[in-house]
Amino acid sequence: MxxxxxxxxxxxxxxxxxxxxxxxxxxxxxxxxxxxxxxxxxxxxxxxxxxxxxxxxxxxxxxxxxxxxxxxxxxxxxxxxxxxxxxxxxxxxxxxxxxxxxxxxxxxxxxxxxxxxxxxxxxxxxxxxxxxxxxxxxxxxLQALDGQLQRAREVQTMLALMTAEERLVTFLLWLADGLALRGFSSSAFVLRMSREEIGSYIGLTLETVSRQLSRLAEGGLITVRHRTITLLDKPALRAIAARATILAHAPAPRLRRAGGASAPAQG
Amino acid sequence: MxxxxxxxxxxxxxxxxxxxxxxxxxxxxxxxxxxxxxxxxxxxxxxxxxxxxxxxxxxxxxxxxxxxxxxxxxxxxxxxxxxxxxxxxxxxxxxxxxxxxxxxxxxxxxxxxxxxxxxxxxxxxxxxxxxxxxxxxxxxxLQALDGQLQRAREVQTMLALMTAEERLVTFLLWLADGLALRGFSSSAFVLRMSREEIGSYIGLTLETVSRQLSRLAEGGLITVRHRTITLLDKPALRAIAARATILAHAPAPRLRRAGGASAPAQG
DNA sequence: CGAGGAGTTGACTTTGTTCAATCCCCGTGG
DNA sequence: CCACGGGGATTGAACAAAGTCAACTCCTCG
Structure with missing residues (x-):
């Protein structure tokens, strides 16, 4: 060359x-x-x-x-x-x-x-x-397009660094928040999609989705009956999801220095 | 309830x-x-x-x-x-x-x-x-925004269903295609980012990125020297990436019937 | 020339997948 | 009204892929 x-x-x-x-x-x-x-x-x-x-x-x-x-x-x-x-x-x-x-x-x-x-x-x-x-x-x-881009990036981040449990919890909270936005109950709802479809979306197999749902239910965080989900302990759920959620008004990133000028200036 | x-x-x-x-x-x-x-x-x-x-x-x-x-x-x-x-x-x-x-x-x-x-x-x-x-x-x-949404969805798909090897190859081909678009050599280029950054983007650890690069080099598909990459066998690389690449002008999806057809029917 | 970040490689662990068996509604039809 | 069939869902066990931890090398930059 x-x-x-x-x-x-x-x-x-x-x-x-x-x-x-x-x-x-x-x-x-x-x-x-x-x-x-x-x-x-x-x-x-x-x-x-x-x-x-x-x-x-x-x-x-x-x-x-x-x-x-x-x-x-x-x-x-x-x-x-x-x-x-x-x-x-x-x-x-x-x-x-x-x-x-x-x-x-x-x-x-x-x-x-x-x-x-x-x-x-x-x-x-x-x-x-x-x-x-x-x-x-x-x-x-523009607004709507941007919203979809934002969500796609959230999914991207979810797939890149969340565990199965975190992904599923995040997904459930997304659904709940969506319902709340529309004025519906956000703690009890019916899934409109199969385990397989959920799995496809959040990058897991349907078995893993099922297992994680069961685990969450065992832990008393949610209730699962077929496609009917009840969120029993939202704070706990949010805590799980938060572990890998994008910081919104975040502190400083750590990767690399910021050359002084625009630097977040933390060491 | x-x-x-x-x-x-x-x-x-x-x-x-x-x-x-x-x-x-x-x-x-x-x-x-x-x-x-x-x-x-x-x-x-x-x-x-x-x-x-x-x-x-x-x-x-x-x-x-x-x-x-x-x-x-x-x-x-x-x-x-x-x-x-x-x-x-x-x-x-x-x-x-x-x-x-x-x-x-x-x-x-x-x-x-x-x-x-x-x-x-x-x-x-x-x-x-x-x-x-x-x-x-x-x-x-609008066009640019759409482009970014599209890419985000590609990443989403990549993260959801590609193996480490497929992800890395896809990433390299994206870089190559980007360079080609800009009129530069698309078979030999210098990575501008660290293994860690690549890994973050495609959802792998830096070690896995490194290992996969080595494996590809062993297989004679690419050459790696620090951050200088040479793509030796693009057809082979494309074949690897293609396994999980989104079909562009695709045939019919299998999930659910669209009035008749149903299940993936393969197996 | 020395220091340190970046990269490579290996051994071991963890997580989630795969394969397979079984269950459980739900809708259909007797 | 209840038996039956079937797709979705659950669960278990074995397996594989990627992550983690750690040692070590090699540039690169100062």
Whole structure:
């Protein structure tokens, strides 16, 4: 392999136009309010530089902007109650970073540079303004889409680091919370799906699902009769699920230093 | 438990207005082009009824509409090359179904009723029209968001049913494909992340990642030197990953009848 | 050149899967 | 009204895959 073919691609500078194409049909990273298609939008084209290990943003920070990577790479990650770190995505040149937080007031993850990285910054004011011009429909779509992405990432985290018991309890609580949201009893309900379907969703076999349900019942935390479930001790259940639940307004992540600047500054 | 509290909530009829609130700030399910916020949009308010086990749509079908659940519940699922089924989401009253396919020409999953279900139908023509009126920015956002959702679901599926080897190979191929997209060599590249970070992403420990890399190298499929990876036998690698890869323009799913067919029928 | 983080490798343990037998509703039909 | 059949669910035992703990090597960075 020659250098030309074996080079370290991500380190190669990439013209912004290229990165922006990648990001979708972004206009040049240079100011281009026009191209954004909504009147009055300033693309407020700033360039951000990060060194390896530095944070682009922290979970819980107010969402001020989203980014497109020009050069380098970024990981977005979360931490769990018990201190484990879960990488939810890797981002490479052309990818958007922070998109999953667009419709939120606070970032839903940490973003850390895996190497020296340059990004185009788009102020969220501009984007929100654009969003405001969207049909309400569009906003709702965005909102709903974001909700589904969020849930998918929760599942992702669940599958990556929860035990069978934790997964099942988490799943039951999701159902309960869903029912509560809709104004129904959240402590007694009927499963609409088979053990097999549950297992498929949370990455277990139907036997394991069944066994775990039995164990929880033995422990007096729930009652199981066919597909009718009663949650007897929600605090205890939440405690189990919490072990590997994503911290929402979290403390500091541990992986890597944050280069001082944006660092959570804990040692 | 009394009936009043222990009733089967999801079976309860729910006024459409309620379901629509749930779905975001959807207008009444009754015709309300106005409320959609874009001129000329017909909400083309149709109601769809499904009986338990029926499909709402199939993977690969042209995307004609998306739905909001009024009563009932839906699972969306995919199948893998080797015939396993993976549930990617459960949807309950108020949830949107098919949203993840909005920006695509074909549905990216199957949607099956878990019980008798009623849904509000929104023709995608109307939605696309709305999308067309969005700033190009908005469309790109939608596109990018959808891309991230898709990837999250791929990870979800990977975590739920792939072995360590399959996960790692899939991950390497994702990296390679990403590089190829960006015009770089896709057979030799440098990992930007540690074994630990890879492991976190694909749900393995760093030791397992290391071991699997070694095994693949032993087998002559790849070369590993520190963080420099060379893919020597991509067909073989693809074959490994394919075992549990989501079928794109798939045949029929086996779980439940769709009016006739049933069980996985293999064994 | 030294220190320390990253990576590899091995031995052992744990967790969940697999295979298989059995149970239990529930709906059907006698 | 009750027997029967069948799919979903439960449970057990053996097994396998990945995790854990630990020792050791090798770069890389300072």
């Amino acid at each position: 020659t250098q030309s073919d074996d080079r370290q691609p991500q380190r190669e500078a990439m013209p912004c136009s290229t990165c922006c194409q990648m990001a979708g049909a972004w206009p040049e990273c240079a100011p281009a309010g026009q191209a954004l298609g909504a009147p009055g939008i300033e693309a407020s084209q700033r360039l951000v530089r990060l060194r390896k290990g530095e944070f682009l943003y922290l979970l819980g920070d107010p969402v001020t902007s989203i980014y497109a990577i020009r050069v380098g790479s970024i990981k977005t990650h979360v931490t769990t109650e018990d201190g484990r770190t879960q990488v939810v995505a890797f981002h490479f040149p052309g990818d958007m970073v922070g998109l999953d937080s667009l419709v939120r007031p606070h970032y839903a993850s940490y973003a850390t540079a895996l190497e020296d990285t340059k990004l185009c910054l788009f102020t969220v004011d501009a984007l929100r303004l654009a969003a405001a011009t969207l049909a309400p429909l569009g906003r709702q779509l | 009394t009936q009043s509290d222990d009733r089967q909530p999801q079976r309860e009829a729910m006024p459409c207005s309620t379901c629509c609130q749930m779905a975001g700030a959807w207008p009444e399910c009754a015709p309300a082009g106005q409320a959609l916020g874009a001129p000329g949009i017909e909400a083309s308010q149709r109601l769809v009824r499904l009986r338990k086990g029926e499909f709402l749509y199939l993977l690969g079908d042209p995307v004609t509409s998306i739905y909001a659940i009024r009563v009932g519940s839906i699972k969306t699922h995919v199948t893998t090359e080797d015939g396993r089924t993976q549930v990617v989401a459960f949807h309950f009253p108020g949830d949107m179904v098919g949203l993840d396919s909005l920006v695509r020409p074909h549905y990216a999953s199957y949607a099956t009723a878990l019980e008798d279900t009623k849904l509000c139908l929104f023709t995608v023509d109307a939605l696309r029209l709305a999308a067309a009126t969005l700033a190009p920015l908005g469309r790109q956002l």
